[in-house]
Amino acid sequence: MTETQLFPTQEIGSLMKPRWLLQGLKGEPLNQAARADLAAWWQRTNFVPEHDPHLKKLLKGESAEVGTAAVRDLGALFLLRFLEASGLDIVYDGEARRVEMYEYPIRQMGGFDFLGHVRSFENKYYLKAASTGEVELKAPYHLDEFDFVRVHAVRPVKIPVTGAYTLADWSWNEHFLKKQAGWRGRKARRAAQRELIVELARKALRPTLKALIDHGADNIQIDEPAAGTHPDEAELVVESFNEAVEGLDAKFSMHICFSNYRTLYPAFLEMKKCSQFLWEFANRDTDHKDGYEVLELFAEFNDRREIGLGVTDIHRDIIETPELIRDRILRAARILGDPRRVYVNPDCGLRTRSLDVAWAKLTAMTQGAAMARAQVGGGAA
Amino acid sequence: MATIDLSLTGPFPRSEALVAATRDLDRGRRKAEEVTDLYRAATSEVLALERKIGASSVTGGLLANQDLFRPFVETLQGVSIGPLTRWFETNSFYRQPIVEAVPQRRPGAWAKTLWLDLLHTAKLPPKVILPGPYTASGLVDNRTDMDRLDFAKVWSRLLADEIRELAGLGVKVVQFQEPLLVNSPPSMDEESWVLEAYAPLAPALTGLTSLVWTFYGDGAPVLPLLGKLPVHIVGIDLADTDPADLREFARGKGLGLGCLDSRTSLPEDPREIARLVRELEGRLSPASIHLGAGAPLDLVPVGPAQKKLHVLPEAVAILEHAKNPPSKHGASA
Numbered sequence: 001m002t003e004t005q006l007f008p009t010q011e012i013g014s015l016m017k018p019r020w021l022l023q024g025l026k027g028e029p030l031n032q033a034a035r036a037d038l039a040a041w042w043q044r045t046n047f048v049p050e051h052d053p054h055l056k057k058l059l060k061g062e063s064a065e066v067g068t069a070a071v072r073d074l075g076a077l078f079l080l081r082f083l084e085a086s087g088l089d090i091v092y093d094g095e096a097r098r099v100e101m102y103e104y105p106i107r108q109m110g111g112f113d114f115l116g117h118v119r120s121f122e123n124k125y126y127l128k129a130a131s132t133g134e135v136e137l138k139a140p141y142h143l144d145e146f147d148f149v150r151v152h153a154v155r156p157v158k159i160p161v162t163g164a165y166t167l168a169d170w171s172w173n174e175h176f177l178k179k180q181a182g183w184r185g186r187k188a189r190r191a192a193q194r195e196l197i198v199e200l201a202r203k204a205l206r207p208t209l210k211a212l213i214d215h216g217a218d219n220i221q222i223d224e225p226a227a228g229t230h231p232d233e234a235e236l237v238v239e240s241f242n243e244a245v246e247g248l249d250a251k252f253s254m255h256i257c258f259s260n261y262r263t264l265y266p267a268f269l270e271m272k273k274c275s276q277f278l279w280e281f282a283n284r285d286t287d288h289k290d291g292y293e294v295l296e297l298f299a300e301f302n303d304r305r306e307i308g309l310g311v312t313d314i315h316r317d318i319i320e321t322p323e324l325i326r327d328r329i330l331r332a333a334r335i336l337g338d339p340r341r342v343y344v345n346p347d348c349g350l351r352t353r354s355l356d357v358a359w360a361k362l363t364a365m366t367q368g369a370a371m372a373r374a375q376v377g378g379g380a381a
Numbered sequence: 382m383a384t385i386d387l388s389l390t391g392p393f394p395r396s397e398a399l400v401a402a403t404r405d406l407d408r409g410r411r412k413a414e415e416v417t418d419l420y421r422a423a424t425s426e427v428l429a430l431e432r433k434i435g436a437s438s439v440t441g442g443l444l445a446n447q448d449l450f451r452p453f454v455e456t457l458q459g460v461s462i463g464p465l466t467r468w469f470e471t472n473s474f475y476r477q478p479i480v481e482a483v484p485q486r487r488p489g490a491w492a493k494t495l496w497l498d499l500l501h502t503a504k505l506p507p508k509v510i511l512p513g514p515y516t517a518s519g520l521v522d523n524r525t526d527m528d529r530l531d532f533a534k535v536w537s538r539l540l541a542d543e544i545r546e547l548a549g550l551g552v553k554v555v556q557f558q559e560p561l562l563v564n565s566p567p568s569m570d571e572e573s574w575v576l577e578a579y580a581p582l583a584p585a586l587t588g589l590t591s592l593v594w595t596f597y598g599d600g601a602p603v604l605p606l607l608g609k610l611p612v613h614i615v616g617i618d619l620a621d622t623d624p625a626d627l628r629e630f631a632r633g634k635g636l637g638l639g640c641l642d643s644r645t646s647l648p649e650d651p652r653e654i655a656r657l658v659r660e661l662e663g664r665l666s667p668a669s670i671h672l673g674a675g676a677p678l679d680l681v682p683v684g685p686a687q688k689k690l691h692v693l694p695e696a697v698a699i700l701e702h703a704k705n706p707p708s709k710h711g712a713s714a
Contacts, residue, residue, distance in 0.1 A: 115646055116397060116682025121465055121474040122447045123403035128682065130646045170472055172646035183653060186621050189644065230470045258467050258474070283464050315465050 006339050006376060007329055007369045008089040010308065012255060012278055013160060013223070013349020014101070015079050015094030015358055024063035024071035035061055041355065047081035048074065072097060076148055084155050086359055087366030090219070091155045095349070097145045101162045101223055102170050103127050109204055110136035112171065124352070130172040135199040140211035150216050158219040159212060160255070164201035165233075165240040168193060169226035190233075197236055201243035209248055219251045221278065225348070228259020234267035245273045253278055253308060257348045261294045265301055278308030280347030281328065282320070295335040307332060310347035311368065312361045317353065319360045325368020330375060339376050344369045383636075383662055385670045385700055386437035387693040389427075390556065390594050390616060390639065391510065391677025393442030394686050399423050420445045424496055428503040430687065434694045437671075438508035438554040438590070441500050443679075448475035449512050449558055450520075456490035457539070459483055463522055469564060469597040471680060478521045480532065486539050488546060497550055506553030506590070511540055513557030513593060514578045519565060533578035541585035548589060556592040557582075560676075562607070563598030563618070572606050583611035592616060596639055596676040601626035608634055618675030620644060624657055627665060636667035639675025641692065646685040651695035658700055672696065 018041065020034040030038070038058055041047070048055050054066045054074055063071055079094030098104045103126065106112050111133040117125040146159050176192035177184055209220060222244070227237045245252055253276035256264075261279055268277075284291025295307065311328045312320055325344070333339040344365060350358040395403065402419045405411040427442030446452065448468070454460045459482035465474040500507040512520075518533035527535065544555055567575050591612035595603070600617025607615035608631025616637025617627075630636060638661065640654045658670060672693050678686040 116684055117395075117400045118680055118682055119395070119473060121476075123407045125400050125404070126472075172644075174645070174647050177645055177647060183619070183624065183657065184642070184645065184647075185619065185623060189620075226472060229467070229472060258465065313464075 006373050007333075007342055007344050009087065009344045009366050009369045010090035010158060011083050011088055011092050011094070011160075012221070012308065012310075012345040012347075013095065014098065014351040015082065015096075015349065016351050016353065016355055017075065017096065018078065018355060020058060020063075021071065021075035021078070021096070024058060024066065024075075025068055027064045027068065030058060030061040030063055035059055041078065041082070044359075045078065045081045045085045047078045073148065076145065077152055080149060080152060082355070082359070083362070084153070086362035088362065089155060090158045090343075091149075091153055092157060092159055093145060093149050095160065095351075100126060101160075101225075102167065103129075105141060105162050105167060105204070105208075106171065108138050108141040110134075110138065111175065115172070126170070128170060128172065131168075131175045131196050133175055135196075135203045137204045137207055140208040142208065143211055143215055146212055146215055146217055156219065157217075158221050158253075159217050160221045160223050161205070161209065161212070163222040163224040163227075163237075163240060163254070164197055164205045164244055165237045166224050166226040167200050167204075168197040168240075169229060171196070193233075194236055194239075197240045198243055201240045205240075205244035206246065206248070209244060209250075213248055213250050217250060219253075221253045221255055222274075223255045225255070225257055227254070227256045228261065228263065231260065231263035234264045237264070238267050238270050241271050241274060248273075251275055253306075255279075255308070255348070257310065262297065265297050265303075269301055269303060274305065276306035276308050276343065278310065278343075278345055280310035280314075281332070282310055282313040282347045285328065285331070292331055292335060295332055298336055304341070306341045306343055307336065308343045308345050311344055312346035312350075312365050314347045314350050314352065317357050319357070319364055320368070322364050322367035322371055325365050326371040326375065329369060329372040333372075333376070382704065383667050383670045385658070385672065385697055387434065387672040387697060388436040388438050388508065388554075389431055389440045389442065389678075389690075390592075390637070390673030390675075391443070391558065391596075392446055392679040393427050393430075393440075393444065393677075394679045394681060394683045395444055396423055396426070396683050399444065417445075421496060421499060424499050425502070428499065430690065432503055432505065434690050435697070436505065438506040439500055439503040440508050440510060441496060443510060445494070450475060450478050450517075452494045453491055453511065454478045454484075456487055456494070458485040458487065460521075466520075469560060469676075471676075473680060475520075480521050480523045480525055480527075482525060483527070483535055484539055486542055488542075491543055492547060492550055495547075497547075497552070501551060507551060508554035508556060509544075509547055509552050510556045510558060511543070513559040513562070514540070514582070515567070515575055516559050516561040518578070519561045530574045530578060533574075534581055537578055537581040541582050544582075544585040544589070548585075552589070554590045554592070555586065556594055557612070559593050559595050560597045562593075562603055563595040563600050563621070566598070566603045567606070572609075575606060576609055579610050586611065590614070592635075592637060592671070594637060594639070594673075597621065599623075599626070601628075604630060607631075614669070614671050616671065616673065619657065620675045624661060627661060630665035630667055632666075633668050635669035635671055636661065636665060637671040637673060640672055640696070641674035641678065641689045643674055643676045643678050643680045643686075646681060648685070648688045649692050651692045651699055654692065654696035655699040655703070658696065659703070 180188035255278040257280040424441040463477040514533040594616035596618035614635035618639040620642035
């Protein structure tokens with residue numbers, strides 16, 4: 001199946017790093033569980049030839065002999081093949097080289113200091129930085145990982161890049177807030193935040209996106225999980241996106257999840273260069289909820305963009321059946337009135353699920369997309 | 382002149398050691414008992430901090446709580462834990478409680494989770510923090526036949542029973558978190574039902590100090606309603622409320638001022654807080670003033686959170702100094 005056919009299935013974010021990769025990156029001898037894991041996944045994905053010398057050494061547990069760089073490459077190659085073997089039409093490397101989506105880009109910039117961990121939920125945390133000076137991009141980032149994927153991918157590639165709005169929202173804004181006199185209430189915070197967002201978009205995102213495009217990236221997903229956080233800041237999200245992509249030419253999409261998407265309209269209509277929104281829907285049709293009505297926004301505002309339909313719950317191990325996936329896809333296609341505008345993906349990255357669960361979810365998803373395709377005649381998009 | 386005190390008004394952030402331990406717990410690298418011991422040790426540290434800043438009551442930081450509703454709802458029958466849901470305008474999430482039947486409490490179950498034995502070691506009045514009926518009724522997924530008001534009244538009765546039990550165990554202060562009262566406030570027509578929802582709580586609060594604490598929204602429009610709730614102190618979040626909009630306040634009530642902002646890592650200026658307190662005291666004449674964080678500080682790492690907390694006693698010192706300036710000849714004796 002290719003992107004030119006209906007309901008292309010696509011990656012959307014990070015996957016859990018296998019234990020052999022984590023141990024290997026530390027240069028530790030792989031323990032028995034890690035070796036068994038590696039052997040099992042090699043059987044399923046054949047991500048390198050059987051005679052690959054690094055694979056042979058890792059299967060013996062000798063990660064130090066392989067070296068960190070080669071282990072990292074093997075990790076990226078494995079997750080790339082994992083996604084391809086699960087049947088996805090559009091792939092990346094499961095963000096195998098990134099610590100996570102916020103810390104990594106921020107570390108490529110000057111003007112930020114990390115202050116400590118903040119809880120996202122339960123026992124999940126992220127390291128949070130404060131903006132303490134002018135934003136200074138050290139060098140465009142993600143280029144090496146993209147080059148590696150581009151060379152090795154068999155399927156079309158889409159690279160995810162964290163958006164400027166989220167980078168700003170997940171940071172504290174000390175530098176610009178200090179410039180605000182008096183009591184620093186909502187108005188002062190908002191004014192300071194706009195300054196930081198625009199700086200990040202112009203000085204960090206745009207040069208990075210340009211460099212990626214120069215390296216051959218033609219499908220770029222801007223990740224803005226924070227975009228729905230502040231319902232009255234949709235214009236800032238738009239401004240951040242438009243600043244970041246100004247003068248650039250590629251297919252741009254934006255991923256947002258767990259938000260009230262209604263609050264994004266009509267502001268998001270001004271995001272002219274964004275051709276697809278990837279939103280989560282896996283929990284929107286359960287337990288008598290009718291969250292799919294939000295797709296009617298597209299018709300209400302005559303928005304002809306594509307939807308990257310999240311059909312797979314990323315927070316629970318339950319495996320959606322292919323039939324359920326099929327029904328979700330067909331329902332979205334009916335609401336949009338055009339099956340060609342429906343792409344299929346998990347709600348968000350599956351990094352909190354085990355690779356076994358992620359594999360089962362993704363293969364069910366690709367099967368469900370095939371069933372949906374068959375039901376509408378399987379025609380080309 | 383109003384009395385001024387301060388306290389922790391919500392969960393405190395976990396220390397970096399606790400962050401590492403809870404991550405290890407999830408990954409199967411540590412045993413639950415070991416992490417519980419760490420929680421208790423960290424709780425003792427927060428209690429020491431609360432004493433150090435001169436808090437009028439102690440919470441222990443609620444470090445093991447996973448969100449506003451847990452562990453409380455986990456001790457109830459008829460309620461299960463649902464999907465992750467965004468926690469107001471933050472990059473954090475809570476699990477939405479799913480109410481499948483009229484909730485029933487299991488006596489003693491919640492009290493066990495509070496580590497009151499530790500709280501009592503601080504020799505200060507223990508405070509418990511609970512989801513208030515307006516917020517609870519608005520945030521749960523209510524799948525029963527009860528309408529929102531019925532559910533809110535059931536919730537209040539549950540809380541009342543818990544509070545009676547906890548009062549018997551030495552709890553002296555009860556705080557209800559009500560972010561929804563300012564983030565999604567009731568219309569004028571709905572105000573009477575908010576009061577009706579709170580009514581079952583009133584008898585249980587006798588002999589205790591009680592607070593309703595609001596955050597994540599503008600407190601000014603609902604200040605008159607807050608003044609009618611059957612609690613001693615009502616708190617507003619100055620990060621989202623323009624102090625200039627606060628015009629009138631209920632006679633005899635204490636005013637809570639959330640003057641620490643968990644949406645910025647910058648420590649607040651104690652002089653600026655003192656200035657605001659003086660201004661509001663002059664204009665509103667509250668019976669007492671209670672300083673704390675607006676939104677809970679657990680969205681700030683522990684270092685900046687500690688710095689912020691230490692601003693409160695500095696602000697109080699500035700205010701006391703202004704009220705009782707040292708005499709020209711005094712002090713050196």
